[in-house]
Amino acid sequence: MSKTIKPLVAGNWKMNGLRSHLDVYSAIADGVTANLASKVDVMICGPATLTYALAQAGKGRAVLVGGEDCHTAVGGAHTGDVSAEMLADAGATAVIVGHSERRTDHGEADEIVKAKAEAAWRAGLIAIICVGETETERKSGNAVSVVSGQLAGSVPDGATAQNSVIAYEPVWAIGTGLTPTAVDVEEIHGEMRKVLSARFDAEGDSMRLLYGGSVKPANASELMNVANVDGALVGGASLKAADFLGIIAAYA
Numbered sequence: 001m002s003k004t005i006k007p008l009v010a011g012n013w014k015m016n017g018l019r020s021h022l023d024v025y026s027a028i029a030d031g032v033t034a035n036l037a038s039k040v041d042v043m044i045c046g047p048a049t050l051t052y053a054l055a056q057a058g059k060g061r062a063v064l065v066g067g068e069d070c071h072t073a074v075g076g077a078h079t080g081d082v083s084a085e086m087l088a089d090a091g092a093t094a095v096i097v098g099h100s101e102r103r104t105d106h107g108e109a110d111e112i113v114k115a116k117a118e119a120a121w122r123a124g125l126i127a128i129i130c131v132g133e134t135e136t137e138r139k140s141g142n143a144v145s146v147v148s149g150q151l152a153g154s155v156p157d158g159a160t161a162q163n164s165v166i167a168y169e170p171v172w173a174i175g176t177g178l179t180p181t182a183v184d185v186e187e188i189h190g191e192m193r194k195v196l197s198a199r200f201d202a203e204g205d206s207m208r209l210l211y212g213g214s215v216k217p218a219n220a221s222e223l224m225n226v227a228n229v230d231g232a233l234v235g236g237a238s239l240k241a242a243d244f245l246g247i248i249a250a251y252a
């Protein structure tokens with residue numbers, strides 16, 4: 001973690017969460033004291049059906065609300081899709097784009113991820129842009145080149161430390177309980193910093209780089225101490241208030 005960058009711990013609820021899960025959000029928000037919030041930014045990215053309710057529950061509280069995906073267009077004939085403007089209207093301040101589950105389930109390539117990040121900015125949202133290699137790519141020694149290729153293709157020109165967050169999520173670590181070694185995370189995050197600093201100068205120096213993939217309270221401190229890890233993108237553990245608060249505490 002860098003001392004000059006305020007970390008962000010973001011939860012990604014994926015396709016989980018009914019209105020009854022607003023209690024989980026409230027329990028998280030209750031645990032994020034003003035002191036904690038001064039040291040770490042906290043966010044829950046929930047399914048689009050809950051964005052408005054989460055944002056309402058979040059009024060006057062320190063836990064930000066984000067979406068999990070957006071369409072590239074403002075509106076129109078795109079049945080079932082949600083635009084960045086709709087998320088912003090519902091109270092979101094950020095949106096995840098390019099999650100590996102979108103890249104796999106919906107065939108989203110870098111080009112579309114980039115357009116979604118631009119759509120997020122157009123609506124005034126922070127784009128949380130995800131990258132990460134598959135197990136095969138890691139085993140064949142291509143993790144670094146895959147991630148830098150995704151960064152080049154998915155992060156639009158004009159990215160700043162304010163409008164963008166990058167999340168490194170190795171696909172094989174998501175929901176598996178497996179995590180890369182601290183050395184492997186350091187290698188990828190160091191490369192991401194190098195690429196982003198070369199392309200965006202000071203903005204790249206201070207852009208937040210999150211690690212995601214089986215982050216739990218038990219491994220949060222180790223990951224937090226890796227150079228250029230400025231927070232976490234948390235799936236399963238963000239659905240349990242105690243676990244998520246345990247992770248947040250590691251970054252405070």
Ligand SMILES: O=C(CO)COP(=O)(O)O
Binds near residue numbers: 169177235
């Ligand atoms: O995909 C993730 C967050 O976006 C990570 O999920 P898990 O924390 O459940 O491994």
